[in-house]
Amino acid sequence: MGDFMRFFSDNAASAHPAVLDAIVAANAVDTAYDGDAISKRLDGAFSDLFGRPVESLWIATGTAANSLALAALCPPYGGVLCHHDAHIQNDEAGAPEFYTHGAKLLLAQGDGAKLTVDSVTATADAIARDVHRVQPHALSLTNATEYGRVYAPDEVAALADWAKGRGFGVHMDGARFANAIAHLGCTPAELTWQAGVDVLSFGFVKNGGMSAEALIFFHEGLAEATRIRRKRAGHLLSKGRFAAAQILALIEEDRWIANGRAANDGARRLAEAATGRLIHAVEANELFLRMTPDEAATLRAQGFDFYDWAEGEIRLVVSWDQPEAEIAALASALAAL
Amino acid sequence: MGDFMRFFSDNAASAHPAVLDAIVAANAVDTAYDGDAISKRLDGAFSDLFGRPVESLWIATGTAANSLALAALCPPYGGVLCHHDAHIQNDEAGAPEFYTHGAKLLLAQGDGAKLTVDSVTATADAIARDVHRVQPHALSLTNATEYGRVYAPDEVAALADWAKGRGFGVHMDGARFANAIAHLGCTPAELTWQAGVDVLSFGFVKNGGMSAEALIFFHEGLAEATRIRRKRAGHLLSKGRFAAAQILALIEEDRWIANGRAANDGARRLAEAATGRLIHAVEANELFLRMTPDEAATLRAQGFDFYDWAEGEIRLVVSWDQPEAEIAALASALAAL
Amino acid sequence: MGDFMRFFSDNAASAHPAVLDAIVAANAVDTAYDGDAISKRLDGAFSDLFGRPVESLWIATGTAANSLALAALCPPYGGVLCHHDAHIQNDEAGAPEFYTHGAKLLLAQGDGAKLTVDSVTATADAIARDVHRVQPHALSLTNATEYGRVYAPDEVAALADWAKGRGFGVHMDGARFANAIAHLGCTPAELTWQAGVDVLSFGFVKNGGMSAEALIFFHEGLAEATRIRRKRAGHLLSKGRFAAAQILALIEEDRWIANGRAANDGARRLAEAATGRLIHAVEANELFLRMTPDEAATLRAQGFDFYDWAEGEIRLVVSWDQPEAEIAALASALAAL
Amino acid sequence: MGDFMRFFSDNAASAHPAVLDAIVAANAVDTAYDGDAISKRLDGAFSDLFGRPVESLWIATGTAANSLALAALCPPYGGVLCHHDAHIQNDEAGAPEFYTHGAKLLLAQGDGAKLTVDSVTATADAIARDVHRVQPHALSLTNATEYGRVYAPDEVAALADWAKGRGFGVHMDGARFANAIAHLGCTPAELTWQAGVDVLSFGFVKNGGMSAEALIFFHEGLAEATRIRRKRAGHLLSKGRFAAAQILALIEEDRWIANGRAANDGARRLAEAATGRLIHAVEANELFLRMTPDEAATLRAQGFDFYDWAEGEIRLVVSWDQPEAEIAALASALAAL
Structure with a gap:
């Protein structure tokens, strides 16, 4: 002290010693970008963690992870429903607008920065369904929220069901996903794809990582374009093995x-x-x-x-x-x- | 072998041992983003290296560094003169277009991927000065080039003079800046600001770094907006000290x-x-x-x-x-x- | 009836008979785009109307006019202060975000869709001045407002003074500018540049025009880039004389x-x-x-x-x-x- | 003379007298935007002309029509194959890049500004199929070309077949479509959808119109998003009936x-x-x-x-x-x- x-x-916070060890161990030369042996282990590790096949991408920051997820779910002319106090609305310098090419964040209320079916319905229903209004295409939840509150699986499911019923994709900003899981004691599967989440920003930086988060795709076909967008955003690291190694170190032995x-x-x-x-x-x-x-x-x-x-x-x-x-x-x- | x-x-390639050591040493908790003590040493280190006050930003990839530089020099409706075989044209997945919001790369020829005053004049003069054509606003040189050729200071100066005469900003893509300097035996100053370069993408990843390049601004007023754009692109790392540490390790003892x-x-x-x-x-x-x-x-x-x-x-x-x-x-x- | x-x-509503007459009269072949004799009369006509030299551009719709104005005043990474119920926020399908390349609308309250110095101060002051928050760069007022209320010159001046004090540009959405002037009985000058407005979207379509609004620039240097952006947005009509003729017909004899x-x-x-x-x-x-x-x-x-x-x-x-x-x-x- | x-x-050139008559006749008040009776006749008129159900949108300029078509066919991170001398490349001020959010024009050669299967193959095959290169998603032909040459139906079909084989959409810039049809003596159907064209920019402004072109969609599902993009670009005229009337006047009695x-x-x-x-x-x-x-x-x-x-x-x-x-x-x- x-x-x-x-x-x-x-x-x-500091990086976990196991993360630093993994970085040092990853130094042997391998293929560039994400073709290396360590990066290639990620999909398997996350598929094990989530109990079903998933595609994953490492990405240096939560802001980029969130924004790439939104770009995968929402066209430039669409809107993303999120909480008035969401990180994507207030703390990412307009990155969602940059990555989506100008999609609009459509704000809803809720105690503790938690959305409810009622609050998103109120926001969505106030938008006339015509060409003059930006129409919602996706819903973004933060779990744990900006105020340290946690959505339980049934709460996520209720919101995701609502979203799916209107044809919206569902993103979870899991910058503090580990904290949410730790609180709930449920499985990662229960809190995500089983509840209807399409894309998860899985945070590792606040959780002992150095510079790597993961995007997890539970919906087929989204990862491929995102891989291209990641490169286009200058987020495809030449030496991606150092990013993958951090994530694996935190997944291993359930350190996360x-x-x-x-x-x-x-x-x-x-x-x-x-x-x-x-x-x-x-x-x-x-x-x-x-x-x-x-x-x-x-x-x-x-x-x-x-x-x-x-x-x-x-x-x-x-x-x-x-x-x-x-x-x-x-x-x-x-x-x- | x-x-x-x-x-x-x-x-x-591998990261230099001194880089890994610096990363490990940077693990002590400090302020987030680029407010930490290590990040704050960068401007001084680069000012020493370039022999004049400069502003600098760490950035994870060369693609992002180049694209941020171009966005600083060229409006969305403008164009950037570069070589037909430039990395920004062929190998960055449209990142320059993404970051500049659709500026157009205006291509010129030249042996060994080297531009000449004649070649850029030919490209620029073929563009009618009216509202229908995208007008050049910047010139981007790669040194060393895609074909391993090197511009000497006088060659850079000739091109930069030409550019300045037309009101264009000058960017140098220095993904292999160290190789260029090593070949020429000149000072970093001679090859950049003394020759008229406004912004340099100073490459460290190919040079023993792990995941950090530097943007060096020789022209006042460009760094501030770029700092915002870096955040907006999701490139402001929470634990920026680990990026800064890599760069300092390579500058120290002239490792670069x-x-x-x-x-x-x-x-x-x-x-x-x-x-x-x-x-x-x-x-x-x-x-x-x-x-x-x-x-x-x-x-x-x-x-x-x-x-x-x-x-x-x-x-x-x-x-x-x-x-x-x-x-x-x-x-x-x-x-x- | x-x-x-x-x-x-x-x-x-219908187009004014004088507008139709002017269109028919403009049919003689002339130069394309805005190089024709009728388009060239616009700056003079508006300079007379506003009692000082102004630059002007015809543009087919109010949405495009507003969005071009905002793009002139706000960078892609910036924000525009406007009323929660403003047309640019609710009724333009995200056009401001499209034209500005993702700038964010920063919403303020006020009775009758009228902003006050207090309300914009509250919104602006809630935005921390750091790189994580989108910073305001412009203020946009609608006069008459969405609820048919009118800002008097002194109200505009108070808001514009406030904006200028913070370095923000000032835009007036004048889709119903004629109605505002008619209510106030003041001069166009008093309600715009004398009160601190930088760019006015001067509406003619709701006022007897067919398909032409005008952008009026009271701040030097904004018109030139906007002229380029207008072309880039596909709003430079080949036969621009037909647009200019509509506007002139409504300015003449004070029809507007x-x-x-x-x-x-x-x-x-x-x-x-x-x-x-x-x-x-x-x-x-x-x-x-x-x-x-x-x-x-x-x-x-x-x-x-x-x-x-x-x-x-x-x-x-x-x-x-x-x-x-x-x-x-x-x-x-x-x-x- | x-x-x-x-x-x-x-x-x-002048507007055709029938166009002016139609404008005057359209002055009776009707619903705004494109909900009016005249706009609603367009799909039927074009379906008759093309011998199959089509969706259509009026749009004020060819630049906007082309750019909207490209945005419908190509994602922001993709590329559009076109001729080195195409209007979209050289004469639209970067509008395609603006509307597509930065897609890249991928240039091919050919005499008289006509593409051939060989020339587009050469361009496409030089692009490595990896994440670093912008991949083509669409092919854009101009008929008649910038040099007044005309593609016959079988030439269009050969190119469109090639494109479809690679999964690319096909756009025809028909700013001078009437001239092409007049030269060939074929039906509009033969030169477009029967040959594999997905979207046609049907030019009327050079052909006796005042300020209206048409986008014709032969591929289901493209019109809906384009209708939104048109509004977002500020191209949804309040009094759209005046645009529709121009087009109908030129279709009627085969004036076009x-x-x-x-x-x-x-x-x-x-x-x-x-x-x-x-x-x-x-x-x-x-x-x-x-x-x-x-x-x-x-x-x-x-x-x-x-x-x-x-x-x-x-x-x-x-x-x-x-x-x-x-x-x-x-x-x-x-x-x-």
Whole structure:
């Protein structure tokens, strides 16, 4: 524990030692791009994990993964239904618009950044079905959500059924997919294709990776064009084996789920110390707390770094590698406020 | 030396040990994106290298670096002058068109994939200056070229002067910039900003890097928008310190230039063994040889892997880490044909 | 008066006889595109109308005019502040996103679809100034608004001052500019460049034109690139003289303002007959009325055609050429409900 | 005959009197956009003309029509095979790239701007089938070509068969379709869908129209998305009835083919007067003649206006409404050179 304790984001956490080992081990020369032996193992590893044949692509960032998924599901003249507070809407600098060539994000509401069938119906039904309005073509869910809430398989299924009934594709932004699975205790299959998800952005960077996420396609025919779009976006690494190796290292020995669990556990401990302040139920590794500026200053004075979310609100994020002592210290500090 | 010797491409070569060490060393948690201490050292390191203040951005691939550079120099409705055989025209899956939002590549000729003032003048002057024709806004040179030829500083200056005279920006695709500098023995400054280059894609991946190139801006005001475009393209890595660390490891102790020299030296030795077959002068790390299918088969039977470039032509590429024994073996095999 | 009376939209009204006459008169062969003698008169005519030198472009539709204006003011990676109910947001099928190459519309609130300095400040200030959020680059006002409300010169000036203070360009969607001017009694200059507008979409189609709107540039340097974008969008008509002739016919003898006044007058008469039902003040040629489905059915049974705006609300639009008898009949019918 | 005789282009010719009459007759108020009674007659009229059910869209310019057709046939990451001298490549300001979101034009050669199976095969086969190269998705033919040459039905069929064998869609740019049909004496069906064309840009503006071309879809499912793209491009006119009326006026009484014939006849008469100078066979309404600058000056001194095509070459275009006396005068002048 240093004198600076980072609860700002899980984005900058360390890479898991096994990831670094895998990178070093991948250094032997092999074929370029994604023709190497390590990249070729990915589809098998993910097919095992998801219990059915899937196609997968490594990709350096979650922003690119999400945007490629949306481009696969939505034409340039279409729209993507998502939550008003979704990452694709607020935190990706217009990447979805760039990759889809100008598709429009169509916003719906819902507590804890969770969409409901009612909320997406309200948004979709307000759009007249004519040539003047951008029509929805896809639905994008974030699981866990921006507020650390988790959709259970039946919630995903209800939304996906609704979407399929209207002919929309379904994307899941799983930047914190491991945290969602760790919370639910269900299988990856149950939360994705069995519930109707077509494409998953499977996050590894927040989960112990260095620079690799995965796109998982449960719907045939989407991967091929996406492989081309990945190259066209300059995301086909020459030495792709280093990306694939990271992902495999986290899938092996279930490190990804262990890492998700570790982060969730830390968040739960903090939540227990701050129950009266919780704005959203803590289901993953994020906490949103009511807090006065003075209280926030008190915490900062003790070396805790975090984000001022809104007036009177802060966000705390626990990373997979957060030292035990830092969590204990913050729990105490919260309790003492 | 194994029984399979790779002269196919320098794209899949190993990462330099110092690069791997730097990655491991960068694992300590720091701020996300490019706010970390390592990323912040890049501008200084490049300013030293180029002998003047520059702005720089790490970026995972050469394709993305080139495309971002072109987007900085050319509006969606404009055109980019480049060689008919340029990488941006033939090998980037339309990434320049994607990033520029549909700008047009305007093709010029020239031996060895080298543009000349005459050739670009011919292309530019054939374009009527009216609203019906896409007008050039930028010139893109590749140094070393697709055929392993090198522009000297005065050749760059002649082209850049011409471009500036018409109000065009100047981009240098330096995927093999190290090889060009190693050949010329000039300074990076002489080959770039002193000769009129506005933006350089400085290649590190073929040069011992793992997954990091650099965009160097010699023209004020271009970096800021590019920083936004990089995020919008999903190329802003959460853990950017791992990209910056790679680049610094190659700049330090002049590893980049040593690696470029090593590859060039290998190519020269092969060239000496095949002088009668050379299609282009060998100035960098690539050889293009006249060769019958039977001869090519003979080489392949000896374990050499390479690319059939065209009918009766092969391409050999020497990597920075090519084992001495492989070069000697191939030189002998070529001489023995 | 037929048995079907159209209060549905001013979009499908007739062309003014002077417009048809001008089209027929323009048939003599002249130079193509916009090099003809009639097109060349436009800048002068608009410069007279606006009391200062302006550049102008004819363009077939308001959607294209608005989108070209936004593309002139906002880069692909930027955002445009506009009202949640703006035409560019809801009724142009994503044309702004198409023309700007994916810029994002950033929505603000305000009664009667009117923005206020407070509302745009709220939207803009909620956007963190970092690379992850799409930053606003332009402000777009609609005058008269979607709800038939009118910004006065001082209201425009307050918003434009605010925008200029942040470095944003200012666009006015003037699809019903004539109605706004007719209501205000001010000069076109007062409502546009004197108040800080950079580009105006000056609507003529709803105002007696057939297929021609005008883009008016009060800010130097924007027209040139827009001229190129117009061609690139396939909006440079071969026989542009027919478009220019329409516009000139409506500028001449102040027909445009007379037509705007006629439509406004009709709307005011209807408003007087339905004062208790008004949802928005009637300042232009549109009325939004509270009305039960039964009442609406009663009106339709009498031959009046109009739009069901929302539950319990209807919209009535009076066109420039609406027959006196139709207005009188509808006023009576409204009063009789 | 005035003292200025225009052989510069057929772009600026007059509108046919029947077109003007139809415009005036269309002025009665009807539904907006393309829901009016006149627009609704188009599909039937074209289905009759082509001898099978077709879907059609009016569109103001040939550039927009071509670009919409290409966007219907080619994804953003794909390529369109066309002639090096095609209008879409050289004269549309990058509109195809704009509408397709950056698809690449893949150029092939051929005399008289006519593609052949050999030439397109050469271009297509030079493109490696990997993710690094832009892959062709469509073939675009211009009939009559930029040089006034005409593809016969069997030539179109050979190219379309080749394209279909590779899974490419087929577009015909028929800006001078009437001239091609007039030359061949075949049916519109024979030159289009019976030969394998999927989408036709049917030109009316050069043929007596004012501001309306037609897109004809012979392939199911393409029209619907194009209708949306047309709106998104700002090409859905509010008062579409005026566009539809133009087209119907030219289809009725076979005016379109009569106009094509008239222009072709004029060109043939000029060709007979200049047989020794012809660079391309004269099959439509354009002539390309070898001519010294002095000779060109001599013609201009007599009041003939035309285009200097290249050094020592001029282009003459005969319009549908070219006065008999002008043709006779130019024929004499050419013979007298």
